[in-house]
Amino acid sequence: VNTSILRGTGVGQPLGYLNSGALITVAATSSQTADTVNFNNIVSMYTRMTDEGKRRAVWIVNGDVEAQLMTMQFPGTGTAVPAYLPPGGLSVAPYGTLLGRPVVPVEAASALGDVGDISFVDLSQYMSVVKSGGVRQDVSIHLFFDYDITAFRFVLRVGGQPWWNSAVTRLNGLSRSPFVALAAR
Numbered sequence: 230v231n232t233s234i235l236r237g238t239g240v241g242q243p244l245g246y247l248n249s250g251a252l253i254t255v256a257a258t259s260s261q262t263a264d265t266v267n268f269n270n271i272v273s274m275y276t277r278m279t280d281e282g283k284r285r286a287v288w289i290v291n292g293d294v295e296a297q298l299m300t301m302q303f304p305g306t307g308t309a310v311p312a313y314l315p316p317g318g319l320s321v322a323p324y325g326t327l328l329g330r331p332v333v334p335v336e337a338a339s340a341l342g343d344v345g346d347i348s349f350v351d352l353s354q355y356m357s358v359v360k361s362g363g364v365r366q367d368v369s370i371h372l373f374f375d376y377d378i379t380a381f382r383f384v385l386r387v388g389g390q391p392w393w394n395s396a397v398t399r400l401n402g403l404s405r406s407p408f409v410a411l412a413a414r
Contacts, residue, residue, distance in 0.1 A: 230387055231337040234355065235289070235345060243389035246355060246408040247345045251393035253277045253406045254344060257414035264342035266297050266411065268304055268312055274349045274409045275328050279397070282351035282407045287331045289348045291338035298327065344413050351407035357389030 230243075237245035246252060255273045278286055290298070298313040313327050325332050330349070339345035365384040372380040396406035 230385070231335060233387070234357070234389060235335070235337050235348075236339075237389075239390060243357065243387060244391070246350060246391050247339075247348070247410060249391040249393070249408060250395045251391045251406045252408045252410060253396050253404060254410050254412045256412050261414055263414055265414065266294055266301070266347055268301055270347075270411050271301075271312070271327060274347070274411060277403060277405060277409045278349055279351065279405045279407055282354065282405075283330075285353050286349050286351040286407070287333050288327050289333055289335050289338055289350055291341055291346045292334045292336075293341040294338075294347045295332065295334050297341075298325075298332065342414055344410050346411065348408070348410045350409070354392045354407035355389060356392055357387060360386035 233243040233245060235245045236247045237243040238248060239245075255270065255277060258267060258269050261267060261270075275283070299311075301312040303310045303312055313325055313332065338348070363385070367382040367384075369380045369382075372378075391408060393407060396404040398404040
């Protein structure tokens with residue numbers, strides 16, 4: 230389900246926000262090394278989020294991106310000032326914040342350096358529906374009778390897509406969207 234919400238094609242599965250027309254892909258900085266995330270990327274992504282979305286959005290990251298966030302520093306301060314630090318320091322909670330919004334590592338996020346390795350998304354702008362009844366469970370002792378094995382099957386019918394069909398261009402400024410990702414680098 231997580232993979233479908235991120236990158237689903239919309240054909241026989243939910244349409245993922247990475248494949249929607251509403252996605253804004255922020256370009257990497259000109260001198261950026263491959264497979265890295267830097268402070269300017271974070272600022273660029275944050276500024277392309279809708280104003281309302283900034284209060285609800287979360288950072289969806291690959292675990293390898295989180296490792297880079299932990300060593301990221303504010304540029305030009307002279308002293309090393311961390312840009313990201315989990316709450317209570319490195320010894321307490323598993324989820325931190327970046328620019329005041331939660332950072333959530335997700336297994337379904339793209340590999341480091343690919344589009345979708347870090348996304349800033351307002352998931353309240355993603356609609357999803359689950360067929361009534363939720364998860365259907367079936368058990369069969371007949372399928373693998375010869376091997377003395379019981380088979381289990383679980384079926385969950387889910388549909389979804391972003392509420393937005395495209396990003397919105399502001400009167401005096403850049404386009405904004407509730408779905409922002411960093412370009413491949």
